[in-house]
Amino acid sequence: MPRYVYDFASGNKELKDLLGGKGANLSEMTNLGLPVPPGFTVTTEACRAYLVSGAEPRELHDEVMAHLEALEKRTGRRLGQPDDPLLVSVRSGARFSMPGMMDTILNIGLNDSSVAGLAERSGDERFAWDSYRRLIQMFGTTVLGVDGGLFEAALEETKQEREVTDDLDLDAEDLRALAETFKRLIVGHAGRPMPQDPVEQLNLAIRAVFASWNGDRARVYRRREHIPDDLGTAVNVMAMVFGNLGEDSGTGVAFTRDPGTGRPGVYGDYLTDAQGEDVVAGIRNTVPLQELERINPEAYEELLGIMKTLEDHYRDLCDIEFTIERGRLWMLQTRVGKRTAAAAFRIATQLAEQGLIDADEALHRVSGAQLAQLMFPRFDTTAGVEPIARGVNASPGAAVGRAVFDSGTAVRRALEGERVILIRHETNPDDLEGMIAAEGVLTGRGGKTSHAAVVARGMGKTCVCGVETLEVDLAGRRCVAPGGVVIEEGDLISIDGSSGAVYRGTVPVVPSAVVEYFEGRSHPHGSADLVTAVDRIMSRADERRRLRVRANADTPEDAERARRFGAEGIGLCRTEHMFLGERRPLVERLILADTPQERQAALDALLPLQRRDFTGILRAMDGLPVTIRLIDPPLHEFLPDLTELSVRVALAEERARPDAEQARLLEAVRRLHEQNPMLGLRGVRLGLVVPGLFAMQVRAIGEAVAERRKAGGDPHAEIMIPLVGATAELAIVAEESRTVLARVAEETGVDVRCPIGTMIELPRAALTAGRLAREARFFSFGTNDLTQTTWGFSRDDVEGAFFAPYLDKGIFQTSPFETLDLEGVGRLIEIAVREGRATRPDLALGVCGEHGGDPASVHFFHTVGLDYVSCSPFRVPVARLEAARAAAAESRR
Numbered sequence: 001m002p003r004y005v006y007d008f009a010s011g012n013k014e015l016k017d018l019l020g021g022k023g024a025n026l027s028e029m030t031n032l033g034l035p036v037p038p039g040f041t042v043t044t045e046a047c048r049a050y051l052v053s054g055a056e057p058r059e060l061h062d063e064v065m066a067h068l069e070a071l072e073k074r075t076g077r078r079l080g081q082p083d084d085p086l087l088v089s090v091r092s093g094a095r096f097s098m099p100g101m102m103d104t105i106l107n108i109g110l111n112d113s114s115v116a117g118l119a120e121r122s123g124d125e126r127f128a129w130d131s132y133r134r135l136i137q138m139f140g141t142t143v144l145g146v147d148g149g150l151f152e153a154a155l156e157e158t159k160q161e162r163e164v165t166d167d168l169d170l171d172a173e174d175l176r177a178l179a180e181t182f183k184r185l186i187v188g189h190a191g192r193p194m195p196q197d198p199v200e201q202l203n204l205a206i207r208a209v210f211a212s213w214n215g216d217r218a219r220v221y222r223r224r225e226h227i228p229d230d231l232g233t234a235v236n237v238m239a240m241v242f243g244n245l246g247e248d249s250g251t252g253v254a255f256t257r258d259p260g261t262g263r264p265g266v267y268g269d270y271l272t273d274a275q276g277e278d279v280v281a282g283i284r285n286t287v288p289l290q291e292l293e294r295i296n297p298e299a300y301e302e303l304l305g306i307m308k309t310l311e312d313h314y315r316d317l318c319d320i321e322f323t324i325e326r327g328r329l330w331m332l333q334t335r336v337g338k339r340t341a342a343a344a345f346r347i348a349t350q351l352a353e354q355g356l357i358d359a360d361e362a363l364h365r366v367s368g369a370q371l372a373q374l375m376f377p378r379f380d381t382t383a384g385v386e387p388i389a390r391g392v393n394a395s396p397g398a399a400v401g402r403a404v405f406d407s408g409t410a411v412r413r414a415l416e417g418e419r420v421i422l423i424r425h426e427t428n429p430d431d432l433e434g435m436i437a438a439e440g441v442l443t444g445r446g447g448k449t450s451h452a453a454v455v456a457r458g459m460g461k462t463c464v465c466g467v468e469t470l471e472v473d474l475a476g477r478r479c480v481a482p483g484g485v486v487i488e489e490g491d492l493i494s495i496d497g498s499s500g501a502v503y504r505g506t507v508p509v510v511p512s513a514v515v516e517y518f519e520g521r522s523h524p525h526g527s528a529d530l531v532t533a534v535d536r537i538m539s540r541a542d543e544r545r546r547l548r549v550r551a552n553a554d555t556p557e558d559a560e561r562a563r564r565f566g567a568e569g570i571g572l573c574r575t576e577h578m579f580l581g582e583r584r585p586l587v588e589r590l591i592l593a594d595t596p597q598e599r600q601a602a603l604d605a606l607l608p609l610q611r612r613d614f615t616g617i618l619r620a621m622d623g624l625p626v627t628i629r630l631i632d633p634p635l636h637e638f639l640p641d642l643t644e645l646s647v648r649v650a651l652a653e654e655r656a657r658p659d660a661e662q663a664r665l666l667e668a669v670r671r672l673h674e675q676n677p678m679l680g681l682r683g684v685r686l687g688l689v690v691p692g693l694f695a696m697q698v699r700a701i702g703e704a705v706a707e708r709r710k711a712g713g714d715p716h717a718e719i720m721i722p723l724v725g726a727t728a729e730l731a732i733v734a735e736e737s738r739t740v741l742a743r744v745a746e747e748t749g750v751d752v753r754c755p756i757g758t759m760i761e762l763p764r765a766a767l768t769a770g771r772l773a774r775e776a777r778f779f780s781f782g783t784n785d786l787t788q789t790t791w792g793f794s795r796d797d798v799e800g801a802f803f804a805p806y807l808d809k810g811i812f813q814t815s816p817f818e819t820l821d822l823e824g825v826g827r828l829i830e831i832a833v834r835e836g837r838a839t840r841p842d843l844a845l846g847v848c849g850e851h852g853g854d855p856a857s858v859h860f861f862h863t864v865g866l867d868y869v870s871c872s873p874f875r876v877p878v879a880r881l882e883a884a885r886a887a888a889a890e891s892r893r
Contacts, residue, residue: 038238042206044233088239550868
């Protein structure tokens with residue numbers, strides 16, 4: 001038979017899954033001999049049974065009654081006893097601290113009879129009626145579903161009638177009358193009276209805690225924090241102690257360190273003559289915790305001792321709730337405290353220096369997500385500026401500039417020395433130059449994995465996407481925000497990629513010291529300094545991790561930055577970005593070529609440009625591997641828009657001024673037009689269909705390697721063939737590549753052999769990895785496209801279409817483009833790893849999709865046995881840290 005109820009003395013802090021965080025920690029404090037009021041915990045297992053059946057387990061009532069009887073014997077009072085009542089509190093307590101669960105109910109056991117007994121025992125009639133009206137208000141709101149605003153309005157009306165501003169100024173008769181008013185509100189709005197049976201009060205409160213697990217607030221929070229829906233919550237029943245018994249009583253919250261900065265010291269708030277939730281509810285102004293030393297020095301000294309005991313025992317920052325009842329200190333709760341990202345790094349290094357935790361535990365105490373928060377500049381939110389709109393916080397950071405609505409204008413105005421924000425409906429590869437020139441990108445459509453978001457993150461650009469309330473008028477060169485706020489081209493605008501907020505005008509920016517450190521422009525100093533803490537954590541991370549970390553970089557500037565951020569090579573150099581801008585006409589000439597001679601002329605014009613690109617990147621990454629992906633996107637992306645070109649040709653013909661070149665281009669665009677280009681002529685297929693294209697790129701790579709070696713460099717180029725689905729495709733292109741490299745070696749007298757591998761981005765490639773490994777020296781998993789082709793949906797189309805309801809319904813816990821889908825895409829990777837290495841044991845394995853910088857995904861890549869992850873330069877430190885945390889976690893297991 002399952003056991004559904006545990007006395008505080010029979011649990012411990014390791015039982016959080018069963019007792020919830022609050023119950024487990026109450027048990028731990030009890031076992032430490034700390035002054036905890038007696039009580040018991042109803043387990044999460046009981047909650048899960050309730051959620052499945054809609055009713056409590058049959059055995060639960062008897063267990064609760066048995067533990068209540070034991071509590072009554074220990075205290076010498078019965079629940080709700082008329083002359084001397086035992087009163088209890090009921091609190092929720094899930095495995096994870098979870099705002100949105102049911103609020104605490106205090107003083108259960110009070111009724112019309114026992115309130116008089118409480119007044120007699122305490123000698124304070126006002127206290128008794130204050131406690132009773134609190135119970136009715138809490139119970140009515142949280143258990144019976146009465147609008148809490150009705151109780152607050154009645155309380156305010158009473159204070160106004162008595163011409164007072166503070167609850168403490170109401171006397172016993174005022175509170176007695178208020179309790180009667182509250183009871184009438186319950187009858188009128190809940191359709192039943194306030195329960196007078198103390199046991200009924202307790203049972204209804206326990207059931208309400210169970211039901212609150214599936215309340216709207218709780219579900220929203222779980223979805224945001226990726227907490228599973230099937231954990232359930234525990235219920236904690238504790239004998240009441242009272243902080244509202246006069247000036248020698250009170251309630252407070254304490255932290256063993258500053259949760260905002262991480263610095264040691266005494267932090268917290270205290271409120272005299274107050275009960276339970278008064279401190280956090282903010283109904284009266286608190287005093288700093290240090291004031292307790294003056295108010296009650298004995299309790300203050302005892303509290304400091306307990307705080308040290310708890311921090312030493314938990315080896316972490318502790319968040320403590322306590323009550324003082326007529327001079328006696330009681331501990332109501334402790335937990336490992338929430339903290340800011342800066343505090344997390346400081347506290348981890350401090351505790352390691354104190355010897356409370358080891359270096360691996362320090363890695364466990366911080367996260368890549370926290371490091372990312374520290375790396376991006378932020379707006380000064382104290383400036384008091386209100387946003388005009390909000391969208392998706394796609395790429396963190398704070399950017400200020402003048403609004404521009406096309407890429408060309410962005411480039412021109414940036415060259416003139418202006419800071420600009422590029423505003424588009426959505427971006428595409430044509431906008432790349434404008435995105436590079438802009439301080440940030442703002443789009444009316446798209447999500448966190450849209451083109452704008454992915455490219456912006458890769459470049460470290462601030463980006464806000466999907467601002468649906470923003471009407472973007474490209475023709476009118478303006479956008480309109482809610483309320484009729486108009487942003488004309490040239491107006492100043494500020495966007496916050498961390499919150500998704502959009503502001504009119506300029507908002508002050510606070511720079512990130514951590515990025516300055518990674519860039520090499522600042523150095524660690526001082527034991528309490530944030531940069532010092534980050535430096536120590538990152539030094540340990542680089543010692544501990546097994547996974548290498550490379551960067552996705554397409555220019556020498558990106559490569560140099562990635563190296564400063566700790567990248568150990570380039571895992572993805574996307575060559576398609578090198579064919580835009582002023583080179584685009586050369587691509588058009590290649591497509592329009594009618595003869596082999598014309599095609600070769602276009603390729604010959606592109607060759608030196610490509611060679612220069614690769615030489616610069618290999619120089620920046622000298623001594624480290626550089627994986628160069630041959631051109632991958634559909635060819636149509638390098639051509640004019642079909643509709644726009646058709647209109648131009650038609651207008652020219654109508655005006656009797658036909659343009660033969662434009663007509664030829666239109667014919668080519670029509671010939672190459674595809675309904676679903678992302679699944680059409682791209683990748684290896686393009687290299688096989690357009691003669692000489694891949695050969696030109698391979699020659700450029702070989703000649704760049706030769707040039708660097710002659711200059712005394714140590715280049716390590718790797719050639720990656722994209723979108724392979726069949727071994728024959730890979731074999732043909734690989735053989736052609738080896739032939740080209742051999743010719744370059746003969747011409748230059750330099751050994752330019754390069755490893756040739758493939759990108760695994762199709763399910764068929766993963767399932768035939770054993771055969772592909774016969775031709776490939778390495779695999780790099782392109783998880784963006786592998787996710788698209790596995791799920792059968794387009795990244796750019798589906799986020800706005802159905803991701804939100806899929807998240808609401810629990811089909812997705814998070815977007816599979818943000819965190820790897822382990823059951824589907826992860827399974828394909830596991831198969832490819834196993835079968836690829838079965839064929840070629842020395843097969844090098846990496847990942848170059850956006851998941852390479854996602855903390856949760858990095859842990860999977862470590863476990864599955866990849867050699868490296870590759871991500872955008874700004875995510876390299878995050879990947880370094882998470883790779884180390886994955887290694888440390890494996891050792892802990």
